[in-house]
Amino acid sequence: MTAPDRRRDTSEHPWRGIDLGVYEQHMSDARVGQLQQLHHITGEQLAAYPSRTIGVLGVAGGNGLDLINPETTDAVYGYDINADYLDACEALYHDTLGDRLHLIETSIDRSVRIEPVGLLIANLIVEYVGAEEFAAFAAANAGSIGVLSCVIQRNDAAGFVSSTDYASSFDALASVSSDIDPEALDSAMSDAGFAALGRCEYPLPNGKTLIRQDFRPTIVVARL
Numbered sequence: 001m002t003a004p005d006r007r008r009d010t011s012e013h014p015w016r017g018i019d020l021g022v023y024e025q026h027m028s029d030a031r032v033g034q035l036q037q038l039h040h041i042t043g044e045q046l047a048a049y050p051s052r053t054i055g056v057l058g059v060a061g062g063n064g065l066d067l068i069n070p071e072t073t074d075a076v077y078g079y080d081i082n083a084d085y086l087d088a089c090e091a092l093y094h095d096t097l098g099d100r101l102h103l104i105e106t107s108i109d110r111s112v113r114i115e116p117v118g119l120l121i122a123n124l125i126v127e128y129v130g131a132e133e134f135a136a137f138a139a140a141n142a143g144s145i146g147v148l149s150c151v152i153q154r155n156d157a158a159g160f161v162s163s164t165d166y167a168s169s170f171d172a173l174a175s176v177s178s179d180i181d182p183e184a185l186d187s188a189m190s191d192a193g194f195a196a197l198g199r200c201e202y203p204l205p206n207g208k209t210l211i212r213q214d215f216r217p218t219i220v221v222a223r224l
């Protein structure tokens with residue numbers, strides 16, 4: 001089957017210029033260990049908030065989608081700015097998830113409206129959207145979100161991009177990335193009408209820490 005052509009926007013964004021293989025080799029390098037840890041965290045997110053409808057913002061190549069049980073899931077929505085990543089996701093997961101899998105090329109901001117989901121996962125994307133814009137996106141979609149579970153990274157002594165043979169491939173991301181302060185994210189999400197459910201920290205081999213923060217809309221306006 002020919003993959004659908006999702007490319008609808010020719011304007012350049014640095015994430016569109018990063019090859020998925022390079023990204024995954026960098027993230028899974030033993031010194032980085034982020035792909036493996038994110039896979040583990042996705043398993044925890046799915047177990048903590050069992051949902052028949054699941055959304056993933058910044059789905060990339062679908063790290064962790066293998067942990068979704070098709071028997072107990074009606075729909076999975078993956079959003080990403082890079083259409084090539086979505087094609088890879090489709091190729092990898094169409095067999096297991098079938099027509100439940102919906103992949104959408106979009107740039108996440110407050111103008112985007114998502115399909116209603118019980119669980120929305122946003123792992124390592126807030127850094128590229130910005131805490132305020134991400135909270136505005138969440139506020140605009142509050143009626144479509146059961147729980148929003150995010151992972152951000154704290155860089156501590158390490159640089160934003162970890163040191164590997166591939167690190168220079170990510171230089172262009174500096175123009176769109178920023179460090180996210182977990183307290184500032186809590187505060188922006190509170191202003192957006194979301195209550196914090198909890199926070200977990202996951203140390204990485206290179207001195208960075210992944211921080212998971214979960215939120216629930218305080219006013220439920222739709223049944224999911």
Ligand SMILES: C[S@@+](CC[C@H](N)C(=O)[O-])C[C@H]1O[C@@H](n2cnc3c(N)ncnc32)[C@H](O)[C@@H]1O
Pocket residue numbers: 015016035038057058059060061063079080081082085106107108109122123124125128129
């Ligand atoms: C660091 S990767 C994280 C991938 C995956 N969530 C994981 O944890 O393994 C960031 C992903 O978000 C996507 N992305 C970055 N900015 C975006 C935006 N504004 N809108 C949609 N996707 C974006 C990138 O293309 C990339 O796939």
